[in-house]
Amino acid sequence: MSRRLSLPVYPPPPRPQSGGLSRSAIIVISIVVIVIVVGVVLAGDLLAGREQALAPTKPNVAIIDPQGSYTDDCGAGGSKQTKWHFKATLVNTGGTGFAEIGYDVNGQQVQQNTYYIYYKSTAFVAESATVNVCYGTTTPTYAIVLLAER
Numbered sequence: 001m002s003r004r005l006s007l008p009v010y011p012p013p014p015r016p017q018s019g020g021l022s023r024s025a026i027i028v029i030s031i032v033v034i035v036i037v038v039g040v041v042l043a044g045d046l047l048a049g050r051e052q053a054l055a056p057t058k059p060n061v062a063i064i065d066p067q068g069s070y071t072d073d074c075g076a077g078g079s080k081q082t083k084w085h086f087k088a089t090l091v092n093t094g095g096t097g098f099a100e101i102g103y104d105v106n107g108q109q110v111q112q113n114t115y116y117i118y119y120k121s122t123a124f125v126a127e128s129a130t131v132n133v134c135y136g137t138t139t140p141t142y143a144i145v146l147l148a149e150r
Contacts, residue, residue: 059117059149060094063101068142074134083130084110088144090123100147103127106140112147 065088072082086103096119103111111129 057095059092059097059099061099061117061146061149062091062093063144063146064089064091066144068103068144070140070142072134074136080134081130081132082134082140083128084142085126085128086111086142086144087124087126090115090117090125092117092119092121092123094149095119098148098150100149101125102145102147103129104143104145105129105131105133107143 067087068084070082070084073079074082084103084105088101090099090101092099097117098114099117100112100114102109103113110131111127113125113127115123115125117123
């Protein structure tokens with residue numbers, strides 16, 4: 001009789017434990033993240049484009065509460081000058097830009113200034129001007145006018 005030697009049979013080694021997500025879960029999560037990122041970018045572009053389309057490109061300025069006063073030095077030995085003081089509020093309902101404002105006395109411009117004014121804002125302005133005129137008993141008139149917007 002012959003004897004056969006058989007080798008011992010061992011069970012297969014254990015599978016390494018998975019420490020994370022399965023391959024299909026990783027693919028699904030990656031797709032969801034990509035869709036969210038693309039959606040956020042597209043929504044941001046849409047909203048930025050809409051805001052830009054709605055925002056005016058130049059100012060739309062109104063002058064409110066204009067005030068003017070003057071003091072003169074027209075007495076004997078005086079300088080024969082009148083000093084004007086102007087104040088007003090600029091209200092911008094348009095875009096950011098420049099507003100050119102003129103200060104007139106008796107229909108003649110005595111001062112002009114350009115102001116940078118922000119989108120939908122208000123700005124208080126004050127200016128002074130000295131003119132070589134004495135008005136005597138005549139009461140002068142003044143105006144604060146919008147010359148240009150850009």
